[in-house]
Amino acid sequence: xxxxxxxxxxKMNTTLAEGMELTxxxxxxxxxxxxxxxxxxxxxxxxINEITKLTKGTAVKVGAQNCAEWVKGAYTGEVSATxxxxxxxxxxxxxxxxxxxxxxxxxxxxYRKIKQALExxxxxxYCCGEKLNERESNKYFEVVEKQVSESLxxxxxxxxxxxxxAYEPVWAIGTGKNATxxxxxxxxxxxxxxxxxxxxKEVADSISILYGGSCxxxxxxxxxxxxxxxxxxxxxxxxxxxxxxxxxxxx
Ligand code: PEP
Numbered sequence: 001x002x003x004x005x006x007x008x009x010x011k012m013n014t015t016l017a018e019g020m021e022l023t024x025x026x027x028x029x030x031x032x033x034x035x036x037x038x039x040x041x042x043x044x045x046x047x048i049n050e051i052t053k054l055t056k057g058t059a060v061k062v063g064a065q066n067c068a069e070w071v072k073g074a075y076t077g078e079v080s081a082t083x084x085x086x087x088x089x090x091x092x093x094x095x096x097x098x099x100x101x102x103x104x105x106x107x108x109x110x111y112r113k114i115k116q117a118l119e120x121x122x123x124x125x126y127c128c129g130e131k132l133n134e135r136e137s138n139k140y141f142e143v144v145e146k147q148v149s150e151s152l153x154x155x156x157x158x159x160x161x162x163x164x165x166a167y168e169p170v171w172a173i174g175t176g177k178n179a180t181x182x183x184x185x186x187x188x189x190x191x192x193x194x195x196x197x198x199x200x201k202e203v204a205d206s207i208s209i210l211y212g213g214s215c216x217x218x219x220x221x222x223x224x225x226x227x228x229x230x231x232x233x234x235x236x237x238x239x240x241x242x243x244x245x246x247x248x249x250x251x
Pocket of ligand 1: 009172173175215
């Protein structure tokens with residue numbers, strides 16, 4: 001069975017003290033979450049070290065929101081995958097739409113980041129998804145196929161099997177307007193078929209594809225019930241422990 005994952009992307013929110021409180025609360029409440037669901041907290045860089053210490057000995061995993069495309073060196077302000085791995089994080093989000101939009105990250109750069117992540121035993125959560133105009137002009141499959149092929153198709157089969165994909169339609173992120181469960185299922189199935197054509201059915205069937213975009217306790221159950229939806233990448237709702245846990249209990 002594919003791994004089911006509910007990951008909370010805190011974005012540029014939470015001081016260290018706030019992040020520690022939120023983590024403690026999530027750990028406490030996580031006893032209600034089925035053991036088959038992997039919970040991942042993705043705080044800002046400044047809190048990762050302390051939060052990995054807090055989660056040690058629990059089933060809760062920790063990730064980073066980004067990593068550099070380079071190994072090390074004169075790249076002021078960047079954080080390498082090696083550094084992230086060295087403080088106990090096990091996941092890293094790559095290519096979130098906010099990074100594509102505000103920091104001009106493109107598919108080829110994201111391929112290099114994914115390679116860095118994999119070389120440092122981090123699980124990349126590779127984000128893809130179309131903008132509103134691309135949805136409205138029926139270009140969404142084309143756009144996502146390009147994102148997936150340009151960032152993932154140079155990986156080996158073994159590397160591809162380590163990658164988690166998050167389908168996040170940009171028009172649904174932080175807008176309160178989620179994709180319908182049918183829209184999510186259709187795109188997830190399309191992504192899986194795209195992966196299968198390149199890497200084979202076995203690889204495609206083994207990778208987790210998460211949905212992200214205004215996922216909340218009131219809509220998670222319906223979305224997660226779809227066969228190709230293996231969990232969620234949660235933004236706003238992950239900042240409230242009760243909501244995050246309720247979403248994780250929606251499987
Ligand atoms: C996200 O930023 O990855 C996200 C899904 O945000 P939200 O849940 O707030 O729409």
